[in-house]
Amino acid sequence: xxxxxxxxxxxxxxxxxxxxxxxxxxxxxxxxxxxxxxxxxxxxxxxxxxxxxxxxxxxxxxxxxxxxxxxxxxxxxxxxxxxxxxxxxxxxxxxxxxxxxxxxxxx
Amino acid sequence: xxxxxxxxxxxxxxxxxxxxxxxxxxxxxxxxxxxxxxxxxxxxxxxxxxxxxxxxxxxxxxxxxxxxxxxxxxxxxxxxxxxxxxxxxxxxxxxxxxxxxxxxxxxxxxxxxxxxxxxxxxxxxxxxxxxxxxxxxxxxxxxxxxxxxxxxxxxxxxxxxxxxxxxxxxxxxxxxxxxxxxxxxxxxxxxxxxxxxxxxxxxxxxxxxxxxxxxxxxxxxxxxxxxxxxxxxxxxxxxxxxxxxxxxxxxxxxxxxxxxxxxxxxxxxxxxxxxxxxxxxxxxxxxxxxxxxxxxxxxxxxxxxxxxx
Ligand code: FES
Ligand SMILES: [Fe+2]
Numbered sequence: 482x483x484x485x486x487x488x489x490x491x492x493x494x495x496x497x498x499x500x501x502x503x504x505x506x507x508x509x510x511x512x513x514x515x516x517x518x519x520x521x522x523x524x525x526x527x528x529x530x531x532x533x534x535x536x537x538x539x540x541x542x543x544x545x546x547x548x549x550x551x552x553x554x555x556x557x558x559x560x561x562x563x564x565x566x567x568x569x570x571x572x573x574x575x576x577x578x579x580x581x582x583x584x585x586x587x588x
Numbered sequence: 589x590x591x592x593x594x595x596x597x598x599x600x601x602x603x604x605x606x607x608x609x610x611x612x613x614x615x616x617x618x619x620x621x622x623x624x625x626x627x628x629x630x631x632x633x634x635x636x637x638x639x640x641x642x643x644x645x646x647x648x649x650x651x652x653x654x655x656x657x658x659x660x661x662x663x664x665x666x667x668x669x670x671x672x673x674x675x676x677x678x679x680x681x682x683x684x685x686x687x688x689x690x691x692x693x694x695x696x697x698x699x700x701x702x703x704x705x706x707x708x709x710x711x712x713x714x715x716x717x718x719x720x721x722x723x724x725x726x727x728x729x730x731x732x733x734x735x736x737x738x739x740x741x742x743x744x745x746x747x748x749x750x751x752x753x754x755x756x757x758x759x760x761x762x763x764x765x766x767x768x769x770x771x772x773x774x775x776x777x778x779x780x781x782x783x784x785x786x787x788x789x790x791x792x793x794x795x796x797x798x799x800x801x802x803x804x805x806x807x808x809x810x811x812x813x814x815x816x817x818x819x820x821x822x823x824x825x826x827x828x829x830x831x832x833x834x835x836x837x838x839x840x841x842x843x844x845x846x847x848x849x850x851x852x853x854x855x856x857x858x859x860x861x862x863x864x865x866x867x868x869x870x871x872x873x874x875x876x877x878x879x880x881x882x883x884x885x886x887x888x889x890x891x892x893x894x895x896x897x
Contacts, residue, residue: 524891527828529605530652530851531895548605550851550897552651584798585651 619735641692654802703748704799738807747796
């Protein structure tokens with residue numbers, strides 16, 4: 482496996498699918514999901530800009546190491562646990578569920 | 589001599605989520621030169637082989653994507669003609685005074701297309717400080733090209749609703765022509781490649797329900813060797829690759845697509861056929877689009893179709 486080996490690994494599950502994969506605490510959840518070929522998102526810009534990796538964190542906590550586009554995650558959604566998986570790293574085991582996609586008119 | 593009075597896309601402004609990281613990509617990896625900063629902190633950049641003040645502006649914002657693009661035209665007369673033609677077309681035209689939000693640029697006229705994109709035209713722009721040599725010129729000046737060695741801004745692909753109207757605006761108002769199109773089985777425009785020069789495209793549109801989106805910004809590379817060298821840098825710098833190196837049958841360009849750190853898709857592009865306005869238009873059916881876009885595999889990929897900013 483890649484990574485320093487010192488970083489802790491957490492279990493990420495996708496609600497209603499039985500799918501599960503491991504994600505290091507220094508790793509973006511989307512990278513781990515794509516590597517495991519598990520979960521609903523199989524591609525993305527990986528920069529927080531396109532919104533295709535939008536999901537809800539039902540259980541567990543994440544750290545947003547990159548800025549998420551407000552066109553895809555509003556402040557209110559963010560308070561409800563909605564994230565862009567390419568921007569966040571796990572801080573514990575996670576349970577994810579789908580989030581509704583919307584785009585704000587660009588300002 | 590340009591083929592048309594509209595010369596080329598000379599400027600694009602993009603929104604980025606992380607200015608430092610994204611700027612370092614555009615400078616150190618893509619190889620653009622930093623021209624300076626605006627009073628409100630936007631960054632101006634240009635390719636080493638471009639003569640004008642700057643061609644790319646990055647704006648720190650809370651979303652990624654397209655702010656506006658501007659076309660350079662050949663004269664004040666053309667500028668005024670385009671203004672009245674745009675009004676006659678039914679679009680509101682606004683005027684941006686010289687040397688305001690885009691330092692170095694003369695007066696610009698702007699209009700919002702039905703696709704949700706702001707396009708502008710201008711004819712005056714100050715020369716850049718770093719310019720290609722013109723007297724017994726070397727291939728480049730004192731500083732060799734960096735990184736992927738992109739020469740200049742080439743084109744951009746916009747996604748939005750009502751692209752046949754946008755196409756008509758580009759031909760009727762901006763005097764451009766359309767070397768290549770793709771239609772749906774029921775004859776509606778799905779994609780259009782539009783140019784004002786010998787390049788196969790200066791801009792392109794794909795029909796899409798959400799307005800104002802951008803699929804990619806294309807920068808010009810010297811040749812296929814530089815496409816390969818750019819791919820090496822994508823690997824080395826752990827950039828997220830979309831597809832390539834591959835070949836387009838559409839435009840015939842040699843290409844790679846990948847994402848910059850704020851999630852805007854970048855294309856590094858070389859080649860392309862020579863477009864002439866009197867040549868017949870090339871027409872693609874939707875079911876041949878895979879081969880049109882990715883000539884070697886002939887297969888469309890979801891990420892290319894679904895991801896925009
Ligand atoms: S993959 Fe584009 S925002 Fe996450
Ligand atoms: Fe392109």
